[in-house]
Amino acid sequence: xxxxxxxxxxxxxxxxxxxxxxxxxxxxxxxxxxxxxxxxxxxxxxxxxxxxxxxxxxxxxxxxxxxxxxxxxxxxxxxxxxxxxxxxxxxxxxxxxxxxxxxxxxxxxxxxxxxxxxxxxxxxxxxxxxxxxxxxxxxxxxxxxxxxxxxxxxxxxxxxxxxxxxxxxxxxxxxxxxxxxxxxxxxxxxxxxxxxxxxxxxxxxxxxxxxxxxxxxxxxxxxxxxxxxxxxxxxxxxxxxxxxxxxxxxxxxxxxxxxxxxxxxxxxxxxxxxxxxxx
Amino acid sequence: xxxxxxxxxxxxxxxxxxxxxxxxxxxxxxxxxxxxxxxxxxxxxxxxxxxxxxxxxxxxxxxxxxxxxxxxxxxxxxxxxxxxxxxxxxxxxxxxxxxxxxxxxxxxxxxxxxxxxxxxxxxxxxxxxxxxxxxxxxxxxxxxxxxxxxxxxxxxxxxxxxxxxxxxxxxxxxxxxxxxxxxxxxxxxxxxxxxxxxxxxxxxxxxxxxxxxxxxxxxxxxxxxxxxxxxxxxxxxxxxxxxxxxxxxxxxxxxxxxxxxxxxxxxxxxxxxxxxxxxxxxxxxxxxxxxxxxxxxxxxxxxxxxxxxxxxxxxxxxxxxxxxxxxxxxxxxxxxxxxxxxxxxxxxxxxxxxxxxxxxxxxxxxxxxxxxxxxxxxxxxxxxxxxxxxxxxxxxxxxxxxxxxxxxxxxxxxxxxxxxxxxxxxxxxxxxxxxxxxxxxxxxxxx
Ligand SMILES: Cc1cc2nc3c(=O)[nH]c(=O)nc-3n(C[C@H](O)[C@H](O)[C@H](O)COP(=O)(O)OP(=O)(O)OC[C@H]3O[C@@H](n4cnc5c(N)ncnc54)[C@H](O)[C@@H]3O)c2cc1C
Ligand SMILES: Cc1cc2nc3c(=O)[nH]c(=O)nc-3n(C[C@H](O)[C@H](O)[C@H](O)COP(=O)(O)OP(=O)(O)OC[C@H]3O[C@@H](n4cnc5c(N)ncnc54)[C@H](O)[C@@H]3O)c2cc1C
Ligand code: SF4
Ligand code: SF4
Ligand code: FES
Numbered sequence: 001x002x003x004x005x006x007x008x009x010x011x012x013x014x015x016x017x018x019x020x021x022x023x024x025x026x027x028x029x030x031x032x033x034x035x036x037x038x039x040x041x042x043x044x045x046x047x048x049x050x051x052x053x054x055x056x057x058x059x060x061x062x063x064x065x066x067x068x069x070x071x072x073x074x075x076x077x078x079x080x081x082x083x084x085x086x087x088x089x090x091x092x093x094x095x096x097x098x099x100x101x102x103x104x105x106x107x108x109x110x111x112x113x114x115x116x117x118x119x120x121x122x123x124x125x126x127x128x129x130x131x132x133x134x135x136x137x138x139x140x141x142x143x144x145x146x147x148x149x150x151x152x153x154x155x156x157x158x159x160x161x162x163x164x165x166x167x168x169x170x171x172x173x174x175x176x177x178x179x180x181x182x183x184x185x186x187x188x189x190x191x192x193x194x195x196x197x198x199x200x201x202x203x204x205x206x207x208x209x210x211x212x213x214x215x216x217x218x219x220x221x222x223x224x225x226x227x228x229x230x231x232x233x234x235x236x237x238x239x240x241x242x243x244x245x246x247x248x249x250x251x252x253x254x255x256x257x258x259x260x261x262x263x264x265x266x267x268x269x270x271x272x273x274x275x276x277x278x279x
Numbered sequence: 280x281x282x283x284x285x286x287x288x289x290x291x292x293x294x295x296x297x298x299x300x301x302x303x304x305x306x307x308x309x310x311x312x313x314x315x316x317x318x319x320x321x322x323x324x325x326x327x328x329x330x331x332x333x334x335x336x337x338x339x340x341x342x343x344x345x346x347x348x349x350x351x352x353x354x355x356x357x358x359x360x361x362x363x364x365x366x367x368x369x370x371x372x373x374x375x376x377x378x379x380x381x382x383x384x385x386x387x388x389x390x391x392x393x394x395x396x397x398x399x400x401x402x403x404x405x406x407x408x409x410x411x412x413x414x415x416x417x418x419x420x421x422x423x424x425x426x427x428x429x430x431x432x433x434x435x436x437x438x439x440x441x442x443x444x445x446x447x448x449x450x451x452x453x454x455x456x457x458x459x460x461x462x463x464x465x466x467x468x469x470x471x472x473x474x475x476x477x478x479x480x481x482x483x484x485x486x487x488x489x490x491x492x493x494x495x496x497x498x499x500x501x502x503x504x505x506x507x508x509x510x511x512x513x514x515x516x517x518x519x520x521x522x523x524x525x526x527x528x529x530x531x532x533x534x535x536x537x538x539x540x541x542x543x544x545x546x547x548x549x550x551x552x553x554x555x556x557x558x559x560x561x562x563x564x565x566x567x568x569x570x571x572x573x574x575x576x577x578x579x580x581x582x583x584x585x586x587x588x589x590x591x592x593x594x595x596x597x598x599x600x601x602x603x604x605x606x607x608x609x610x611x612x613x614x615x616x617x618x619x620x621x622x623x624x625x626x627x628x629x630x631x632x633x634x635x636x637x638x639x640x641x642x643x644x645x646x647x648x649x650x651x652x653x654x655x656x657x658x659x660x661x662x663x664x665x666x667x668x669x670x671x672x673x674x675x676x677x678x679x680x681x682x683x684x685x686x687x688x689x690x691x692x693x694x695x696x697x698x699x700x701x702x703x704x705x706x707x708x709x710x711x712x713x714x715x716x717x718x719x720x721x722x723x724x725x726x
Binding site for chain 1: 440441442477478479480481484485486487504505506508510514515517518520521523524527528532533537538539540541542543545614661662663
């Protein structure tokens with residue numbers, strides 16, 4: 001671990017030394033980390049690379065991500081496997097829009113930069129609940145030709161959802177390709193905007209994973225009526241073919257267990273006085 | 280020493296079979312007729328000199344017995360436990376005609392366990408040849424190839440995508456059949472022989488194919504880890520697992536000890552396991568140990584179950600209910616599984632394999648209540664690396680096509696184990712890997 005810090009409310013970043021991932025990772029790929037001997041295997045997007053370092057950005061939602069948020073420079077993560085998944089399909093499309101929501105913004109700059117290098121005109125849209133949750137604004141501004149910002153409560157940028165901003169952008173000009181990365185519900189709603197226009201749209205799916213290499217089927221999703229393994233066939237898929245309701249249903253498989261794990265973690269960190277996070 | 284009582288063992292993951300005591304081992308060894316033309320040896324895929332090692336046991340020379348076995352089999356503690364002996368060595372033993380065959384597997388295990396407890400001697404390693412070999416995958420095939428190549432003096436690097444080496448031996452076969460410290464001991468020994476094992480390294484990604492091909496030779500032992508699903512309605516419901524996922528969560532990630540370990544597994548009161556092989560038995564017995572009532576659904580008859588006989592019997596003793604000649608047609612539930620609809624199967628004409636072909640009986644549908652359904656209907660070769668190896672020939676089922684010696688059509692690329700044969704057995708994976716390792720060694724020396 002090289003550097004650690006907080007980016008926004010509940011959102012943290014870590015730079016991890018992992019040469020085998022850093023040297024070969026392409027935009028859109030992810031890695032699986034296991035924090036310690038007792039840890040779960042958790043997938044996180046490779047959000048930037050610098051030499052032998054990879055950056056992960058995550059929202060503290062459950063046990064693992066809370067525990068990750070307490071790590072400091074010099075600490076260790078037990079296992080880092082990757083890069084996993086297929087890279088984004090970066091080509092020369094014309095005008096591209098990269099839409100990020102919440103922690104999903106983490107994956108956006110690396111894709112936007114690559115799309116720009118491939119000769120596209122790149123428009124970025126980032127959205128969050130409020131200004132306190134917004135991340136990587138500067139980095140996205142630099143990566144894109146234009147950047148639009150939206151917050152649900154209007155505390156920064158446009159007052160409304162990223163989907164509303166995207167609708168406007170599509171109304172104003174011809175758009176050839178769109179990436180949408182964020183919570184499942186946000187991807188579902190936002191990809192509804194491009195559907196009637198038949199614009200090629202990619203979403204990066206985040207089902208529950210175990211191995212991340214195609215060996216368990218935990219990550220299966222329905223795309224165009226076919227079962228796909230998100231970790232090897234994706235994580236990016238054609239948004240207009242994805243069954244988002246199923247994705248959301250399957251994400252809730254371990255809802256109760258996740259609650260138990262987090263509560264137990266909080267109790268434990270409080271008792272030990274390690275400075276637990278009350279999210 | 281026999282087996283631990285059912286009432287005790289279904290509450291834990293400790294080994295079921297306690298193994299033989301020295302007295303029992305000697306007595307069993309004395310049953311062997313020391314045949315001049317031992318048919319048992321023909322039944323062993325790696326041709327262990329069975330009468331010779333048994334004679335050593337009978338003389339009380341246990342370490343001598345270990346030496347004889349190790350000439351042909353580097354992982355006897357594992358094979359003694361998991362080989363399907365009834366169709367291999369023991370199936371051919373002449374004593375089996377009139378009485379019970381010699382318990383060759385148990386004897387092999389006895390010798391290996393004894394040797395391990397006294398501390399394994401590190402096999403001598405030949406003068407370094409300066410040649411580098413990449414071994415992909417650390418299941419029985421990869422471990423065997425690595426050991427053979429290291430012994431021959433080559434520099435071996437093993438790439439394993441998971442965080443633990445061992446392949447199916449670690450993530451698939453449960454500890455009550457194969458305790459993990461046994462696998463660990465074998466892996467430690469490899470390391471002591473100078474083999475470098477890089478976990479978390481997915482060949483084809485963390486190690487690009489061009490880097491792999493820069494080695495003097497590549498051994499592919501990536502196994503058959505791609506789980507098949509039945510493709511019936513309801514398979515996307517929460518609570519439907521592949522056996523691979525279920526077993527990985529419990530064996531590798533210790534979900535049985537959640538929340539002490541972070542990885543959860545669904546808490547199910549009633550589980551349906553689909554399939555009749557070793558994988559299905561393991562899934563059923565693990566589910567039993569997690570406290571569920573378990574029904575195993577298999578489409579053929581009891582005598583057709585491909586699983587090891589001993590494990591079928593143990594599964595039954597442990598209370599797994601067998602619903603035979605039945606096949607699921609639909610998984611029922613709203614968001615989560617609530618039942619599995621099955622249809623009775625009629626055994627009709629013999630199919631290509633000589634087994635009766637089951638066909639559904641119209642109108643015989645019935646529902647088994649369940650909150651979890653585990654599918655253990657087979658696995659195919661993991662396609663990830665194979666697809667990236669430009670020009671390699673593979674069969675319709677995705678298995679790498681190799682010659683007798685494990686050589687693929689690509690220069691310097693060899694493969695063995697499940698990735699070449701399709702899902703098979705530990706001993707076949709090891710046998711194939713050994714041949715391939717010898718061929719690699721020969722090729723490297725000729726260069
Ligand atoms: C390809 C991919 C890339 C991802 N990239 C990022 C990222 O860059 N930043 C980020 O914040 N999150 C990312 N996620 C989601 C992230 O993996 C989960 O938030 C994380 O696993 C939560 O772990 P936890 O223990 O903190 O929470 P838990 O309490 O375990 O779970 C909270 C939520 O996370 C989901 N989840 C739990 N376990 C897993 C798992 N093993 N795999 C996937 N989802 C799980 C659950 O459905 C639940 O909604 C990504 C997911 C995938 C599949
Ligand atoms: C639950 C279960 C029970 C079984 N019971 C028995 C039994 O009782 N007796 C018996 O003889 N056989 C049994 N088998 C079958 C036996 O385990 C296999 O035939 C044997 O393990 C095959 O060995 P292998 O080395 O070819 O592959 P595996 O053991 O599958 O090992 C392959 C390894 O390669 C790794 N890998 C894959 N792709 C890559 C990549 N691209 N880069 C890096 N690493 C990679 C995998 O993570 C894995 O660790 C069982 C199998 C299962 C699943
Ligand atoms: S390796 Fe397997 S088949 Fe060969 S003697 Fe041992 S138990 Fe029998
Ligand atoms: S066939 Fe049976 S009796 Fe004959 S040597 Fe082999 S184990 Fe002994
Ligand atoms: S995470 Fe196991 S197959 Fe995708």
